Amino acid sequence: MSKASGAGQSAGRRERIAAQRAAQRRREVRNRVLIVSGAVVVILVIVIAFVVAKVSSKSPTTSASNGPTGAALAKVIAETTSVPASTLAQVGAGSVSTPPAAVSGAPLTSGGKPEMLYIGAEYCPYCAFERWGMIVSLSRFGSFSGLRTIHSSSTDAYPNTPTWTFYESTYTSKYVTFTPVEETTNVPDKKSPAGYVPLQTPTPAQQALLTKYNPGGSIPFVNFGNKFVITSASALPSVLAGKSWATIAAELRDASSPVAQAVNGTANYMTAAICKMTGDQPASVCTPSVTGLQAKMASASGS
Numbered sequence: 306m307s308k309a310s311g312a313g314q315s316a317g318r319r320e321r322i323a324a325q326r327a328a329q330r331r332r333e334v335r336n337r338v339l340i341v342s343g344a345v346v347v348i349l350v351i352v353i354a355f356v357v358a359k360v361s362s363k364s365p366t367t368s369a370s371n372g373p374t375g376a377a378l379a380k381v382i383a384e385t386t387s388v389p390a391s392t393l394a395q396v397g398a399g400s401v402s403t404p405p406a407a408v409s410g411a412p413l414t415s416g417g418k419p420e421m422l423y424i425g426a427e428y429c430p431y432c433a434f435e436r437w438g439m440i441v442s443l444s445r446f447g448s449f450s451g452l453r454t455i456h457s458s459s460t461d462a463y464p465n466t467p468t469w470t471f472y473e474s475t476y477t478s479k480y481v482t483f484t485p486v487e488e489t490t491n492v493p494d495k496k497s498p499a500g501y502v503p504l505q506t507p508t509p510a511q512q513a514l515l516t517k518y519n520p521g522g523s524i525p526f527v528n529f530g531n532k533f534v535i536t537s538a539s540a541l542p543s544v545l546a547g548k549s550w551a552t553i554a555a556e557l558r559d560a561s562s563p564v565a566q567a568v569n570g571t572a573n574y575m576t577a578a579i580c581k582m583t584g585d586q587p588a589s590v591c592t593p594s595v596t597g598l599q600a601k602m603a604s605a606s607g608s
Contacts, residue, residue, distance in 0.1 A: 372454030372467065372550050382452055384554040385437070386444035388569060393441075394594050395560035398601065399570015401539045405578050407603040408518055410531035415482040419530040419582035422484045423471065424515055428458035428491040428501045431538035432525040433468035434545060438571030439527070440469060441557065445576055445590045446583075447478025454550050458491050458501070463542035467550050472504060480583045486511060488524070529578035533602055539574065540567040574598055 373381050398404070413420045423439065425432035433456070440449065451474040457466040471485035489501035497503055507515065515526050519536040527535035544567045545553055556564035577598035580591035 371456070377551065378454065381454070381550045381554045382449075385440055385557065386449060388441050388444075388557050388572070390445075390590075392558055392560045392565065393569050393573055393576075394592075396565055396569040397573060397594065398598060399540075399566040399568075399573065400544075400563070401567070401570040401574055402541075403535075403537055403539050404574045404598070404602050405527070405529065405533035405535050408531060408534050410517075413514070413528060413531040415484060418478075418480065418482045419579075420482045420484055420528075421530065421579060421582070422486075422511060422514065422528040423525065424486045424488065424507055424511065424527075425525040426489045426491075426499070426501065427455055427470050427472070427487055427504070428461060428489060429524050430457040430461055430463035430466045430542045433457040433463075433466040434538050434540060434542040434567075435525045435527070435535065435571065436469045436471070437545075437553065437557075437568045438539060438575055441569060441572035442575035442579065443476060443478070443481075443483055446480045446579060446587075447476055447483075450475045450477075455491060457542070458493075460493070463546065466542045466545050467548060467553060468545075480586060481579055484511075527575075529575075530582040532581050533578040535575075539571040544568075574602065577602065 372378065413422065421443070425435070440452070443449070452469050452471075453474070455468060455470045457463065457468060459465050470487055472487040474485070476483040476485075486505050486507050488506070489497065489499050489504050492502045493500060494502045514528055514531075515522060518528065518534045519526050521536075523536060525535060525538065544563050548556075548564070553564055553568075556562040557568060559565055560569070573595060576590065577595050580586075580596055581599055583591070585591035585596055
């Protein structure tokens with residue numbers, strides 16, 4: 306074999322080796338890319354699964370309310386939270402059949418202010434009625450944010466009563482602390498003892514107050530600083546039947562309407578109870594026409 310031939314074979318061998326090494330490097334790069342890509346896919350799958358699980362595990366707070374949204378909702382809230390004092394004065398006791406009852410106990414306070422405690426549930430038709438009065442009354446002492454429309458259970462008495470939920474709402478006042486507890490949603494749940502998806506659980510202290518002043522444990526339960534309590538709806542929810550939120554809010558401003566007589570009458574009694582808690586402050590709200598209802602509540606309780 307000539308030197309030229311040997312040199313040619315040597316060069317060819319080097320080229321094959323170089324080509325093999327290049328191919329090996331390409332395979333290694335490709336494998337690394339596949340490994341990284343696979344890892345990214347796995348991470349994405351885990352993240353998506355986590356998000357889905359998080360969303361799925363969150364208890365639904367309401368069923369479809371078919372209530373107003375956007376500007377329409379804002380208008381309903383504005384009208385409900387700003388019923389004119391003159392209209393409320395015209396209504397007075399209204400058509401309330403069951404005013405708050407006077408009770409005695411150590412002052413109930415929270416955050417250095419007298420506390421109004423509400424225990425109810427989103428499915429409850431009687432709570433559905435009572436919330437309208439609470440919103441009208443409490444709005445005279447402070448302000449709400451985060452109110453949402455819902456309806457009561459579609460299978461209970463007075464089905465689909467249009468109302469609100471206090472769940473995830475906020476109330477601010479320099480006169481009184483409002484503590485709402487919505488025990489369940491209005492979404493049926495056969496596994497739940499209450500028959501609806503659980504939402505909030507009263508603290509032991511709150512449960513003790515419910516047991517003390519309302520041994521039957523019925524809702525709605527409203528405690529005004531351990532001075533007055535509500536243990537049943539102030540009027541029948543039927544007054545709201547078949548009406549939209551917008552219609553109810555508008556009728557609150559007509560003192561002669563059945564809605565105003567029931568809801569504003571309820572609100573006036575609640576306002577009188579809150580005034581008792583706050584020492585009749587503010588004076589612009591706790592007027593003689595309002596505080597005069599305190600005597601009616603005391604006599605109604607038999608005390």
